[in-house]
Amino acid sequence: MFHGTFSFFITYLLFSSTFATTDPxxxxxxxxxxxxxxxxxxxxxxxxxxxxxxxxxxLGFTTKGIAAKSIAAIMMKIGAHINGGGVAAGGVVSTLQSLGAKAGASALGGLGAKGGYYYHKYFVCEKNKKSTSKDAH
Structure with a gap:
């Protein structure tokens, strides 16, 4: 199971990151x-x-549901109070519960890979561009 998931993850990284940039x-x-x-x-x-x-x-988002007396239960209580008694579909609590129920390692890996790419693009590259532009003047 681990080897299949890991190889899928590496393949996903290679193919998705290759086409991630549209800027020349x-x-x-x-x-x-x-x-x-x-x-x-x-x-x-x-x-x-x-x-x-x-x-x-x-946090309390388990495969069996939201655990009692956890941070997830508090989040669900607040979300239900704000929405008038029900948790909104597609909201933070329902999305985290969906990921927790499925234990979506591959989905979370894809999100982390995109986060790593955008961290590099917007923080590391911008810092390098700013430092080289200051050196040029």
């Missing part, structure tokens, strides 16, 4: 290519793939 590279020396983002993608995907189900279980 503006400068080849800016270290913002997909190869430079790959460590961020792997770390983000791996962290959520392996740590995500455990974190959801710790």
């Amino acid at each position: 590279p503006s400068d080849e020396d800016d270290s913002c290519g997909i190869i430079d983002a790959l460590p961020y993608i792997v770390v983000g995907g791996g962290a959520l793939m392996f740590g995500g189900p455990a974190a959801l279980g710790y």
Whole structure:
């Protein structure tokens, strides 16, 4: 099971990250290519793939439902109070419960991979662009 999931995850990372950028590279020396983002993608995907189900279980979103007297139960109570007695479909609580019930390691891995890519794109690359533009002037 683990080997199949892990190979699916690596294949997903390679194919999804290859087509993730639509912007043509503006400068080849800016270290913002997909190869430079790959460590961020792997770390983000791996962290959520392996740590995500455990974190959801710790919060109270289990495969059997929301655990009593947990953070998830408090979130559900607040959400039901705000919505007049029911939890909104597609909301935070229902989405987290869906992920917790399915123990969606591959879904969480995909989200983590995208998060790692966007972290690299918007924080690391922008920091490099700002520092090189200050050095040029």
